[in-house]
Amino acid sequence: MDNTSQILERSAELFAGKRLLLVNPPADGLTGELPADWHVWTWDYSVQQGLSSRLDQQHLSFSHLCPQVDGLDAAILVMPKAIERAEYALAQMAPLLKSGCPLYLVGEKKGGVTRAEKLLAPYGSAIEKLDSARHCQLWRSIAHDQIAAFQLADWQRSIRLEFPDQAVDLISLPGVFSHGRLDEGSQLLLEEMAPLPSGKVLDFGCGAGVLATVLARRNPGARFELVDIDALALYCATQTLSQNEVQAQVYPSNGLSDVHGRFAAVVSNPPFHTGIRHDTSIAEQFFNEVTRNLLPGGELRIVANGFLKYPPLIEAHIGKCRVLRENNRFKVYSAVAPG
Ligand SMILES: C[S@@+](CC[C@H](N)C(=O)[O-])C[C@H]1O[C@@H](n2cnc3c(N)ncnc32)[C@H](O)[C@@H]1O
Numbered sequence: 001m002d003n004t005s006q007i008l009e010r011s012a013e014l015f016a017g018k019r020l021l022l023v024n025p026p027a028d029g030l031t032g033e034l035p036a037d038w039h040v041w042t043w044d045y046s047v048q049q050g051l052s053s054r055l056d057q058q059h060l061s062f063s064h065l066c067p068q069v070d071g072l073d074a075a076i077l078v079m080p081k082a083i084e085r086a087e088y089a090l091a092q093m094a095p096l097l098k099s100g101c102p103l104y105l106v107g108e109k110k111g112g113v114t115r116a117e118k119l120l121a122p123y124g125s126a127i128e129k130l131d132s133a134r135h136c137q138l139w140r141s142i143a144h145d146q147i148a149a150f151q152l153a154d155w156q157r158s159i160r161l162e163f164p165d166q167a168v169d170l171i172s173l174p175g176v177f178s179h180g181r182l183d184e185g186s187q188l189l190l191e192e193m194a195p196l197p198s199g200k201v202l203d204f205g206c207g208a209g210v211l212a213t214v215l216a217r218r219n220p221g222a223r224f225e226l227v228d229i230d231a232l233a234l235y236c237a238t239q240t241l242s243q244n245e246v247q248a249q250v251y252p253s254n255g256l257s258d259v260h261g262r263f264a265a266v267v268s269n270p271p272f273h274t275g276i277r278h279d280t281s282i283a284e285q286f287f288n289e290v291t292r293n294l295l296p297g298g299e300l301r302i303v304a305n306g307f308l309k310y311p312p313l314i315e316a317h318i319g320k321c322r323v324l325r326e327n328n329r330f331k332v333y334s335a336v337a338p339g
Pocket of ligand 1: 177178183186204205206207208209210211227228229230233253254255256268269270271
C-alpha cells in the first residue's frame with residue numbers, strides 16, 4: 001500500500017465503521033483493508049480504473065466535482081501534487097461536513113502536507129498533527145458550521161488568447177495545465193501553420209483544450225477527439241470547445257487505454273517529462289503504442305523540451321522525425337507513419 005494509506009491504516013480506530021469521504025487516494029487496497037462506508041472522489045482516471053473492481057458506481061466518483069454524499073462522519077483529502085488543487089477539493093469537501101466532524105489531510109512531507117494548517121484553517125479549528133510516519137503526515141481539523149457552499153464559477157478562470165488568425169477563450173480550473181495562461185511549448189506548436197491531414201485527429205493530453213480548439217478552426221476537414229487522464233482537464237476542454245463553438249469528442253483515457261481506431265493525425269504537448277532529465281521510458285511507450293492509432297501516412301506532431309532525446313525514439317517507432325519549429329527551449333517534431 002501507498003505510504004499515505006499506511007499512515008491512515010495506523011489510525012484505523014479513527015475511521016473503522018464510519019461513513020467517509022476519501023478524496024484523491026492512490027489506487028491501492030485501503031478501502032478493502034479498512035472496513036468503513038467509503039465514498040471515493042478521484043479526478044485521476046487511472047485511479048478510477050484501478051478502484052472500479054473494488055467499489056461500485058455509488059461509492060466511486062470520477063469527476064471534476066465532489067459527489068454530494070450526505071450523513072458523513074468525516075472526510076479525508078490525500079494531498080494532491082498541486083496546492084491549488086488541494087484548495088479546490090477542500091472547498092467542496094468542507095461544506096458536506098456537519099459542524100464538529102473531522103476533516104483530515106494526509107500526504108507526503110515533500111508533497112506539501114506541511115502546509116496543512118494554512119490549508120485547513122478556513123474550514124475548521126483545533127487543527128493538529130496526529131501522526132508522522134513513512135515520510136507522511138496526518139492532520140485533522142474540526143469542521144466549523146456555516147461554511148460557504150461551493151460555487152464552481154468562483155474557481156473557473158477564463159482567459160482570452162490572441163493568435164494571428166483567431167482569438168480563443170480558454171477555460172481552466174486549478175491544477176489544469178497551464179492554468180490561466182498559454183504554455184510556451186503549446187504556443188510554439190500552434191505557431192506552426194502547416195495544415196493537418198483531413199479526418200480524425202487526436203489531441204492527446206488535451207488539458208484545457210487549447211490545441212484542439214485552435215487547430216480544429218484552422219483545419220475544417222479535421223474531426224477532433226480529445227483525451228486526458230484528469231477529470232478537471234476534460235471538463236475544461238469541454239467548456240473551451242463550447243465557448244469557441246468547436247465540435248469535438250472529449251473522453252478520459254490513461255495513455256491510449258481508451259483510444260480506439262486510427263487517426264489521420266495525433267497532436268500533443270505530451271506529459272512524459274517527470275523532471276528526471278534522462279527518463280524517456282514513458283515517452284518511448286507512447287511512441288510505440290501510438291503507431292496502432294495512426295493511419296498509414298498519419299502524422300504525429302508534438303512539442304517537447306529541446307533537451308529530451310525524442311527524435312531517435314520517434315524514428316524507431318514511427319518514421320523520419322522532422323523539426324518543424326524550434327526556439328531556445330522547445331522543438332516541434334513531426335513524423336509520418338509508413339504509408
Ligand atoms: C503538458 S500538458 C498539455 C495540455 C494541453 N494539451 C496544452 O497544450 O496546454 C499534458 C496533459 O497530459 C495529461 N496527462 C498526464 N498523464 C496522462 C496520461 N497517462 N494519459 C492521458 N493524459 C495524461 C495531463 O493531465 C495534462 O493535461
